Amino acid sequence: MGIRISGMASGMDTEKIIKDLMKAQREPVNRLQRSKYTVEWKRDAYREMNTLLADLQNSMKNLRLSSSFNKKVATSENDSIASARVVGSPALSSYTVEVINPAVAAKPATASFTSTLPNTTTKIDEEFRITLKKDSSAEATVIDVKSEDTIESIINKINSSNAGIKASYFNDQFVLTSDDGSDFSIGTTAPEGNKLGIEAVDVEKKGGTLASFMINGVLYKSDTNTFTFDGIEISLKQSNEGAPITIHTKTDVDSIFNTVKDFVDKYNAVIETINKKISEPKYKGYQPLLDEEKEALNDKTAEKMENMARSGILLRDPILTSGLTELRRALSTPLQVDGVNKAFDTLSEIGIGGPPNGKYAYQENGKLYIDETKLREAIRNNGDDVMKLFTNYSSEKTDLGKKYQESGLAERLYGELNKIMDKVTKEAGSSGTIYDDSSLGKKLKQTDEDIQRWEDRLKIIENRYWKQFTAMEKAMSKAQSQGSWFAQMLGQQ
Missing domain, CATH: 3.30.70 (Alpha-Beta Plaits)
Known part of the structure; x- marks a missing residue:
């Protein structure tokens, strides 16, 4: 770097002058650094949206399974004789139970x-x-x-x-x-x-006795009083020989309703967050703060200015905007497949639709509303149709349009979420990955390389300034020495 002489002869603050000169020279680097911050913010915002979408997709796994819509509850006419609860998939709507004698457990030796x-x-x-x-x-x-x-x-x-x-x-x-x-x-x-x-x-152990009972007129025996029969766990309590009771099974409306409602709530929360992000205002004149700019401001002001600069980072983003459109289409397109009940081929027909008509309905941006009475009634009376609407699986391999029409709404939505997340990942990568081959990842890498090239160039420019000022100081020092010598000689004459 060589010897640097700072204002010894000229009396100038050389270090400050060079620093000021370098500020102008650093402006291209500053632009690159601000651009880097903007890209990082956009990448992080994309990844946050992907996390929300993945969370929604995970919450939908049960909605794609027919077992989630086949849930039943069992009730006994007399719990003191035999109680019952569903643990599987009962085939019948009722079962007669006659307890001849409950089991008596064997006593250990x-x-x-x-x-x-x-x-x-x-x-x-x-x-x-x-x-x-x-x-x-x-x-x-x-x-x-x-x-x-x-x-x-x-x-x-x-x-x-x-x-x-x-x-x-x-x-x-x-x-x-x-x-x-x-x-x-x-x-x-x-x-x-x-x-x-x-x-x-x-x-010797004292032997017990087997339970003896009849279900739907057929005699059975069991070494325990609690056993599973056709997806129902039955617990025998006391004999009712000659006076059978009935265990009824029916659709577990509450459980199925809550499964659907949980999905709707999650869906609404996710699209509301994304809609806010893509409509967030962009404030002109605000840009990312450099480190030295942050240090010159108090924390509250710096945070406010940075939030203003971040705002609108995904304004009208094409990936998310088109993605939301596809999600709405997946939920609104009727299910079209052989055997489907035309009276239950859309969400609106089971009580799930858009916002009520009103002055601000247009602002809901695809939010779903549930008519609880209508949905419960559909689950209770047309459970198979509701199940098919959500879970129907299409085996179509070549005609993607037909496959889309034949797929249940949960299947469609699951697939559309995959497509959106794939696009976002391609654009912004995934957190935790070692190698980032995304578009924004490549852009950040290129920006880092550009910044490093500029930093190397600025070191050369700064060294040149120092050489020039050092040469000037040496020349002035020499001129001052000669002037002093001449003045001294003239003074001696």
Whole structure:
């Protein structure tokens, strides 16, 4: 860089002069930097819109499934006899249930012995062996009881072993229970009348009884009182032999209505946000602030000016504008396929339409409104038609126009959202990706390269200014030295 002399001879503030000169030279860089900020803002705004669209698409997954519209609820005429709830897809609208006898659960193999020890921490003062065996083929587990053992330590020895038998103690009763309910045997070398009260014994589980019941006149048995029959979980409570009750199934109107309403609410929120973004005003005269400009302003003013500069970054954006048009078309085009009920081939016919007629209806920009009574009635009385309207799948491969007409509204909308997001991704890329091949990504890369070239050029220009001013200072310093010498010589004459 060389030696820089700043105003030693001239008395000028060379550094400030050069800085001012460089401000004019930096203007092309400043324009590039402002352009970079604008592109980054546009990229980020696009990505925010894509996040909203992806969120809407994810919320629509259930709306494309027929199972979301086949939901039913079950009600029993008498819950004290048998209760019911839907866990699958019942085929019938009613089922008669007659409980001959409920199931009685088998009791696990358990042995109880009365201890004479005052508490669980008193030493037993006896030595003997307890042998535990689950079945004839299993290896026996031996528990050695020492005189210093207590009920507490004996329980710990048994429970930490691999015998498959658990010990407990309550109200002077020392209890051994099979952990899986199966039979087991107890052997012991303890003398009769030992303080633990244990003795050799074969322990058997007490068998229960199967539930016996009739559904729609057919006899069934079950080892439990709760079981699933044709998509309905039925719980038997008590016998009603000779007096069958009926379990009714019907469309779960509330669940289906809420599924549709959640979609409409989400759709409205997303298109409202996007509509605001593409109609946001653009303020002329406001441009991105450079770092030094921000530092010269207080935070509140800088934030306000930057928000004004950001406003309208996606004003009338063609991708989003045309995308919203396609979303509205997907929802308003009638479903046209063999077997469709013409009375339920559009959203408006099931109670979902545009805003009520009025002075400001045009400002809603595609927002959907629900006529709750009409929608609930359609779900209740024409559930299959409502399901087809949303979920119908077209197998058409070549004729895309026909495929569009035959596809349910949720299918269409899902596909249109894919198209919009693909266009936005192509334009602005995706956050988190290592390589950004989008249009704006390439533009940012080119701008960075241009800025770097200009920065290199500005260093050369700045060095040239310094060389020129340094040369001037040296020349003036030399002239001043010569002038002083001449003045000195004239003074001596």
